[in-house]
Amino acid sequence: xxxxxxxxxxxxxxxxxxxxxxxxxxxxxxxxxxxxxxxxxxxxxxxxxxxxxxxxxxxxxxxxxxxxxxxxxxxxxxxxxxxxxxxxxxxxxxxxxxxxxxxxxxxxxxxxxxxxxxxxxxxxxxxxxxxxxxxxxxxxxxxxxxxxxxxxxxxxxxxxxxxxxxxxxxxxxxxxxxxxxxxxxxxxxxxxxxxxxxxxxxxxxxxxxxxxxxxxxxxxxxxxxxxxxxxxxxxxxxxxxxxxxxxxxxxxxxxxxxxxxxxxxxxxxxxxxxxxxxxxxxxxxxxxxxxxxxxxxxxxxxxxxxxxxxxxxxxxxxxxxxxxxxxxxxxxxxxxxxxxxxxxxxxxxxxxxxxxxxxxxxxxxxxxxxxxxxxxxxxxxxxxxxxxxxxxxxxxxxxxxxxxxxxxxxxxxxxxxxxxxxxxxxxxxxxxxxxxxxxxxxxxxxxxxxxxxxxxxxxxxxxxxxxxxxxxxxxxxxxxxxxxxxxxxxxxxxxxxxxxxxxxxxxxxxxxxxxxxxxxxx
Numbered sequence: 001x002x003x004x005x006x007x008x009x010x011x012x013x014x015x016x017x018x019x020x021x022x023x024x025x026x027x028x029x030x031x032x033x034x035x036x037x038x039x040x041x042x043x044x045x046x047x048x049x050x051x052x053x054x055x056x057x058x059x060x061x062x063x064x065x066x067x068x069x070x071x072x073x074x075x076x077x078x079x080x081x082x083x084x085x086x087x088x089x090x091x092x093x094x095x096x097x098x099x100x101x102x103x104x105x106x107x108x109x110x111x112x113x114x115x116x117x118x119x120x121x122x123x124x125x126x127x128x129x130x131x132x133x134x135x136x137x138x139x140x141x142x143x144x145x146x147x148x149x150x151x152x153x154x155x156x157x158x159x160x161x162x163x164x165x166x167x168x169x170x171x172x173x174x175x176x177x178x179x180x181x182x183x184x185x186x187x188x189x190x191x192x193x194x195x196x197x198x199x200x201x202x203x204x205x206x207x208x209x210x211x212x213x214x215x216x217x218x219x220x221x222x223x224x225x226x227x228x229x230x231x232x233x234x235x236x237x238x239x240x241x242x243x244x245x246x247x248x249x250x251x252x253x254x255x256x257x258x259x260x261x262x263x264x265x266x267x268x269x270x271x272x273x274x275x276x277x278x279x280x281x282x283x284x285x286x287x288x289x290x291x292x293x294x295x296x297x298x299x300x301x302x303x304x305x306x307x308x309x310x311x312x313x314x315x316x317x318x319x320x321x322x323x324x325x326x327x328x329x330x331x332x333x334x335x336x337x338x339x340x341x342x343x344x345x346x347x348x349x350x351x352x353x354x355x356x357x358x359x360x361x362x363x364x365x366x367x368x369x370x371x372x373x374x375x376x377x378x379x380x381x382x383x384x385x386x387x388x389x390x391x392x393x394x395x396x397x398x399x400x401x402x403x404x405x406x407x408x409x410x411x412x413x414x415x416x417x418x419x420x421x422x423x424x425x426x427x428x429x430x431x432x433x434x435x436x437x438x439x440x441x442x443x444x445x446x447x448x449x450x451x452x453x454x455x456x457x458x459x460x461x462x463x464x465x466x467x468x469x470x471x472x473x474x475x476x477x478x479x480x481x482x483x484x485x486x487x488x489x490x491x492x493x494x495x496x497x498x499x500x501x502x503x504x505x506x507x508x509x510x511x512x513x514x515x516x517x518x519x520x521x522x
Contacts (some may be wrong), residue, residue, distance in 0.1 A: 014047055015039060017380050022047035024407040025399075029054065030293065032080040034354075034397060036117040038411040045118030049412045051077075051352060053084055055400040057294040057331040059322060059349055063339055063372075064356020069393040070335055073354055074299055075100055075417040077333075082126045082253040086293050089244050091258045091274060091301040098257055098429055099420030101128035113393065113416045124418040127248035128255045130433050131239075133273055134232030138429055139259045140442050141232075142239045144276055146182035147172070149234065153279070156314050157272050158221040165311055167214045171195065174204060180451035184235045185226045187451035192219055194455050230269055236446045241280045243438060245296055271305035275318065278332065282321050285328040295329035303334035304341035319345045338368050339375050347375070351406075352399040357390035379409035386411060 014022060018039040030053040037047035064070050075097060078088045090097050103123035104110070114121040132139030146154065151172045155165035175182050175191050182188050194200040196215045204210050225231070246254045260270045278298060285295070300306065306318070322332055326349075334342055334350065338358065342350075353376070360366045373383045377398060387396060390411070397412045433439060 014044060018044055018047055021380070021408045021410050024401060025050050025410065027052050027402060029402065030084060032056070032077060032084075033119075033415065034076070035412045035414040038394065038413055043116050043413045045116065048118070049397055049410050051399045052402045053081075053086075053293045054290065054402070055351065055404075056081065056086070056297055057291070057326050057329060058351035058400050058404075059326065059331055060333040060352030060354070060399075061339060061342065061347070061350045062299075062333055062335045062354045062356075063337060063341075064395070065337060065359045067392070068356035068390070069395070069414065070356055071096060072393060072417055072421060073356070073395065073414060074301075074333075074335065075419065075421065076415055078255060078297075078299070079124070079126060079418055081294075081297050082255055083124075084293060085247060085251055085253050087245050087247060087253040087296050088255045089258070089277070089296065089298045090255060091260065091270075091299065093260060093270070093301045095259070096421075096423050098128075098130065098259065098424040099422045100255055100257065100417075101125050101424050101432065102420040102428075104416075104418050104420050110416045113413075117413055117415050119415045121416060122418060126255055126419060127250075127252060128257055128432065129243075129436055129438065130429060131256060131258045133258070133260055133270065134230075134234075135443070135445070136229065136232060137259055138426065139257075139433055140436060140438050141445070142258070142273070142277075143233060143235045143237065143442070143445070144273070144280075145236060145238050146184060146188050146234050147176070148238060148280065149276055150279075152311075152313050152317055153272050153276055156310060157269050158218070158225065159268070159309065160218065160221075160311075162311055162313070164214060164217055165313065167210055168218060170204065170210060171218075175451060180454060183448070183450040184452075185222055185231045189219060189222055190452040190455045192222075228266070230266060232445075233269065233273065236448065237442055239442060241277055241284065244277070244281070267302065267305045268308075271300075271302060274300055275306060275321075278325065278330075279317070279321055281330060282325045282328060285325075285330065287327050288329045289327055291329050294331045297331040297333065299333045299335060301335045303336040307341065307343055307346075315343055315345065319343070319349070322346055322349045339372050340368055353397065355387065355396045357394070358387045360388055376409055377406050381409060381411060383409070 018037055021039075022037055022044075025048065027050045031050040032053060034049045034051065036043050036045045037049055038044070039047075062070050062073050071094065074090060078090060078100065081088050090100070092098055102125040106121075106123060110121055113119070130139040131142045133142055135141035135143075151165060151169040155168055158168075160168060171188070171191055172182070174180075174195065175187075180187070180191055182191065192210075192215050195204055195210050196212045201209070244256050248254050258274075278300075281296070281298075288295070307315070310318075325332065333352075334346070336342060339347060339355075355372065355376075358365070358369050358372060360369050369384060369387060372387065376383060376396070381396070383396065390396070393414050393416075395412055395414060396409060397407075398409045399407050401407050
């Protein structure tokens with residue numbers, strides 16, 4: 001927030017209900033200014049709706065129908081965090097958040113909105129890094145090894161059931177115990193193939209074994225996944241998630257923008273990869289308790305993709321991470337169309353809510369609307385009616401106050417972002433990517449020896465040993481064969497000589513003589 005925006009609010013008498021709501025958003029410390037209160041169809045610029053900066057690690061939800069302004073709300077919150085020195089991670093699923101790097105364009109609509117909410121608008125771009133999954137599309141490649149991704153997240157990507165997930169966990173356990181690094185998907189395929197081979201079957205007998213059928217079920221999606229180009233996401237150099245915590249030299253936070261537009265046909269991978277980033281941060285960061293401002297705020301766009309078809313183990317992993325990562329100074333905002341997209345166990349961990357308009361065109365829409373209304377605290381508004389009448393850039397808000405209590409529900413007209421509300425030109429984005437200090441570190445993939453190489457070397461060594469043994473056997477057999485043929489030839493020669501003697505007249509005469517003598521003696 002600029003000094004000009006911290007000037008005293010304009011004088012004016014608020015209606016009593018509006019005054020009570022506005023009092024709930026009075027903040028003594030650093031805060032984010034979201035907009036002005038709406039009451040009885042009127043925008044009240046002297047009733048400002050704020051979020052205390054210290055409460056941003058209590059997580060949040062930004063929800064609403066398509067086209068209601070969720071993306072601009074992300075941009076608005078992110079800008080103020082960055083100005084306050086807090087790094088931000090944004091997933092640009094629709095490709096229109098990259099403009100946060102460039103100053104916004106002034107215009108009549110921006111001026112009108114600024115006047116309505118009492119905002120002094122100034123164009124400003126923010127220091128940015130751009131990333132992409134596996135190097136597909138513009139950005140610094142983000143990669144993870146299969147080992148660090150783990151069996152639970154990988155099972156979600158491969159759409160395995162609980163039994164298959166357990167078998168995959170067994171495979172990971174074996175690879176880890178034998179020092180077989182699972183760097184990419186070909187390493188995983190090599191280990192699975194080995195464990196169902198005649199040589200490898202005995203390796204898992206003591207801990208349950210792996211059936212050929214289960215191995216086939218695991219290998220099929222792995223192979224298909226690889227053929228679709230997803231193999232590029234797994235490998236080295238693995239991205240160091242600590243890079244997301246950096247600040248710019250001028251003290252502002254650095255925004256990390258993930259550009260996954262090139263992999264929109266792989267939404268499950270996209271959402272699960274974001275979960276890997278969050279889990280890796282959770283693993284590496286120390287406990288810090290409550291801070292004056294978060295170390296990082298992470299925006300989880302298209303959150304419904306993360307939870308669709310999730311196993312029990314996966315949901316438990318997400319819930320545990322969201323619950324505990326607050327104490328490590330990280331705030332998480334889930335962005336989706338309706339709160340029903342987020343499981344109740346996760347929704348219960350979210351202290352800040354920005355709810356844009358919902359549509360009620362079908363019975364299912366009406367049911368979702370009623371369910372959403374029930375998730376809000378008691379309100380002086382008719383929320384079921386209000387949520388269908390909100391305009392673009394308007395939302396119903398409730399957050400945590402400085403003492404941790406929920407604020408009153410406030411219909412709010414939101415401020416206009418200061419940065420460019422749209423995509424940054426492709427040429428400028430590409431130049432920024434290649435000019436980054438991280439580009440040389442992560443741009444080129446590395447393929448060092450891992451499970452595939454070790455098992456292939458072992459198979460080659462085994463084949464060599466078998467070939468050498470076969471050669472020795474052949475030589476020994478040949479030697480034995482020559483001896484047998486020599487003995488046979490001598491025997492044949494002896495037999496021939498005997499036959500000649502027996503057939504001779506002298507031998508027959510001698511035999512008769514001997515026989516006569518023996519007969520007389522008998």
